[in-house]
Amino acid sequence: MYEFSAAFAYLCELKSDKLELRPSIPDEFIAQQTRLIGSENALRLAESLERASPVSVRMNSAKRSSLFSEAELVPWCTTGRFLDKRPEFTLNPLLHAGAFYVQEAASMFLEQAYNAFDETPQRVLDLCAAPGGKSTLWRSLLPEGALLVANEPLRQRAMILAENLAKWGHADVVVTQAYPEEFAALRGFFDVIATDVPCSGEGMFRKDDDARRMWSMANVAMCAERQRKILSDVWPALRNGGWIVYSTCTFNDEENEKNVQFICEELGAEVVPLSIDPAWGIVDTPFGYHFYPHLTRSEGFFIALLRKTSPSGTQKMKIKHRPLVDFPKWLKNNDEFVGLRSCETLITAVRKSIADDVLAVGQIVRCLSAGIAMAEEIKGKKTVPQHPLALALDFDEAVFPRVSLSLDEALSYLRRETLCLPADVPRGYVNVVYEDHSLGFVNNLGNRANNMYPQEWRIRRK
Ligand SMILES: C[S@@+](CC[C@H](N)C(=O)[O-])C[C@H]1O[C@@H](n2cnc3c(N)ncnc32)[C@H](O)[C@@H]1O
Numbered sequence: 001m002y003e004f005s006a007a008f009a010y011l012c013e014l015k016s017d018k019l020e021l022r023p024s025i026p027d028e029f030i031a032q033q034t035r036l037i038g039s040e041n042a043l044r045l046a047e048s049l050e051r052a053s054p055v056s057v058r059m060n061s062a063k064r065s066s067l068f069s070e071a072e073l074v075p076w077c078t079t080g081r082f083l084d085k086r087p088e089f090t091l092n093p094l095l096h097a098g099a100f101y102v103q104e105a106a107s108m109f110l111e112q113a114y115n116a117f118d119e120t121p122q123r124v125l126d127l128c129a130a131p132g133g134k135s136t137l138w139r140s141l142l143p144e145g146a147l148l149v150a151n152e153p154l155r156q157r158a159m160i161l162a163e164n165l166a167k168w169g170h171a172d173v174v175v176t177q178a179y180p181e182e183f184a185a186l187r188g189f190f191d192v193i194a195t196d197v198p199c200s201g202e203g204m205f206r207k208d209d210d211a212r213r214m215w216s217m218a219n220v221a222m223c224a225e226r227q228r229k230i231l232s233d234v235w236p237a238l239r240n241g242g243w244i245v246y247s248t249c250t251f252n253d254e255e256n257e258k259n260v261q262f263i264c265e266e267l268g269a270e271v272v273p274l275s276i277d278p279a280w281g282i283v284d285t286p287f288g289y290h291f292y293p294h295l296t297r298s299e300g301f302f303i304a305l306l307r308k309t310s311p312s313g314t315q316k317m318k319i320k321h322r323p324l325v326d327f328p329k330w331l332k333n334n335d336e337f338v339g340l341r342s343c344e345t346l347i348t349a350v351r352k353s354i355a356d357d358v359l360a361v362g363q364i365v366r367c368l369s370a371g372i373a374m375a376e377e378i379k380g381k382k383t384v385p386q387h388p389l390a391l392a393l394d395f396d397e398a399v400f401p402r403v404s405l406s407l408d409e410a411l412s413y414l415r416r417e418t419l420c421l422p423a424d425v426p427r428g429y430v431n432v433v434y435e436d437h438s439l440g441f442v443n444n445l446g447n448r449a450n451n452m453y454p455q456e457w458r459i460r461r462k
Pocket of ligand 1: 107127128129130132133134135152153154157179180196197198199230
């Protein structure tokens with residue numbers, strides 16, 4: 001029974017009083033929340049969805065910078081920071097150097113799920129990963145030598161995911177573009193599968209008008225069904241005893257609690273409790289954790305940690321070994337890597353200890369990137385350093401001459417404009433840096449320096 005109360009009537013007034021520039025929050029959504037969390041909370045939730053979103057960032061602990069060091073900490077994530085206002089992030093070169101990521105604070109709670117693992121996972125699949133907020137966090141949490149497969153089925157979004165992970169700089173990442181069922185052939189391969197599933201986006205009502213416009217109970221039901229299909233399709237790829245991190249940015253129980261129940265009962269898993277501080281304002285339920293914007297400084301979010309109890313078996317994969325190739329010795333620890341040819345001309349470096357896993361994944365699903373894209377060979381003569389190398393944590397910055405850029409020059413570089421370097425800078429490939437953070441390469445011809453920043457990554461903002 002819906003609880004149509006005075007609070008609900010007040011909400012309707014609130015909606016009609018608003019300057020109607022934005023689509024209003026759907027009545028049925030308010031009724032649904034009234035049923036789920038009571039009228040008082042539904043009222044406070046709806047009010048909070050009309051307020052401005054909090055601003056937060058997460059620092060890349062492997063690319064140290066003093067930026068935002070004074071900002072308030074996000075209590076559930078060691079590298080999260082709240083900002084008082086939203087700066088022009090695009091015009092900060094350190095964003096493009098991978099020193100930080102702009103991320104909604106609730107998503108950073110993933111760190112608490114990670115802390116609940118009783119052993120360190122070695123193979124993690126982030127199944128619905130674009131644009132890469134949680135993948136960059138996974139990568140920061142995982143130790144070196146553990147493999148992260150970050151996947152996104154949609155091409156354009158997968159390209160953005162690859163870009164954001166290249167900026168983050170860790171070598172032990174494979175970016176794939178595949179649908180969940182394609183991973184089933186990697187039977188029992190992964191220790192962890194994270195499913196940050198596409199959802200009805202109620203938690204985004206504050207930021208995203210389309211989420212308001214597209215919302216309906218029918219859409220909620222459609223999303224819930226698609227989520228169950230995603231989970232069922234990828235299920236064989238999770239090893240027995242492996243972990244599922246299930247999350248959505250929506251509030252309703254169809255896509256949250258009922259799907260967690262489906263995973264437990266139909267697929268075979270148990271919910272694992274997380275430790276939370278009551279002061280955080282997170283709502284703890286038997287099936288997972290809710291972030292409500294009227295209670296936490298965040299958007300709406302739901303997350304559950306589960307452990308697989310059903311058997312999956314493992315399939316011993318026959319790895320088709322590819323010939324190793326020499327790669328230019330431009331890394332700090334070249335001996336830890338092997339060179340592989342990604343396509344005819346591109347040479348990548350992959351950590352030796354995970355090379356077989358990387359090959360196994362590449363045999364089953366389409367890979368957009370794996371390891372560090374090092375160099376392009378041109379007609380077997382010239383070796384051109386690739387942009388991801390300049391952003392990689394393993395890049396040996398002593399190899400190429402380095403030039404520090406001012407803010408204006410750095411922005412000009414990121415817009416892919418031609419630069420003019422000081423006369424004493426050697427000719428050839430030069431690494432350009434901003435505040436000690438590598439931004440990329442230029443080819444210095446003397447009178448001008450050709451900009452090697454990837455065309456599709458360039459910033460357009462003046
Ligand atoms: C909520 S977003 C992921 C956000 C991301 N995890 C992050 O933190 O930046 C869900 C993603 O799932 C993708 N997706 C859509 N259909 C999918 C499917 N059938 N299987 C897996 N992912 C899908 C969407 O394109 C979208 O990029």
